[in-house]
Amino acid sequence: MKLVERWHELAKELAPSLPGRWSLRGRGDLTALVQEPWDWTVRWIGFERSSFSEEGWFQAAVEPLVLEQFRWARTFGLRMDEVQGGPRRVDLWSDDAGQVLYDFAHNAALPLFDKWTVEKFAGAADRSMQRPVEQRRPPYYWMLAPGYRVVLDTGSPEEPLRQVIDYINEHGKFTKSLPFYEELLERWQAGGRDEALRFLEFDRDRKLEEAGLTRVIDGGTA
Template identity: 75%
Template sequence: MKLRERWHQLAGELAPSLPGRWSLRGRGKQTVLVREPWDWTVSWIGFDKSAYSDEGWFLAAVEPLVLDRFRWALSYGMRMDEVRGGPLGVNLWSDNAGQVLHDFVHNAALPELDQ
């Protein structure tokens, strides 16, 4: 299983626990979990791998759809290592990766995204 497939697996396991409807969107490394339906903004959850190790970070953000060019960016969002008391990174292959994702999203990201 490739890293991208592992991210898809974890995102698929997380989606039913999220409020509303969420689906995977994008391609390759740019695949993110998106809250549907879109309105003037799009809320998303993703993963970014470190260039220096097998670890990476979960990300969550809201992007306005009124910009000249849309991109999956952290203009209005957070990376998991910015959460006080949370882990600084995650290895998607670890046994607790799903729990780390769940805790980041439910305890930190959703409250921030909903503001």
């Protein structure tokens, strides 16, 4: 059995103990337990292998779906070695690997998921918008503001979009994101919220497809 297959085995053993419906999704080494149904965030639990051995770390995160790409990022997440009092890493072949995963998921991941709801992302984004641009630091919550204003129908995304576009053009950061924000602004100007929301829904589906999240893994193989 390969390491990735062992991870799949442990993940499928964990899934019934989690609240709601979970499935193993992704492709290759980028596979994770994902909560369904998703809306405008993805909640996932995964495994990251060490570069130096077959040991590694369980990890969990919430990823917003109003950015231009799905990154499998831990910006709004954590790894098991960041949990106080927990094991620093895990050997998936050990007898207690399943228990280590269970403890991480229930004691660390689930509270994290409760923290980062769509509404809390949107609130953090709008609070960030109230500060001068030069005082906004990573994580760049304010870049979530345009999308979540459209999704939640809480106001015009036009000013946040103009700020994001100007920032990218002036600083040369996040240049790959520029077409996404420019397209969202064009859609908003052309058709208001309805047109902007259709674009975000289409783009969300594209990102999930590219990340392999539309594909359920059966039989423990990727």
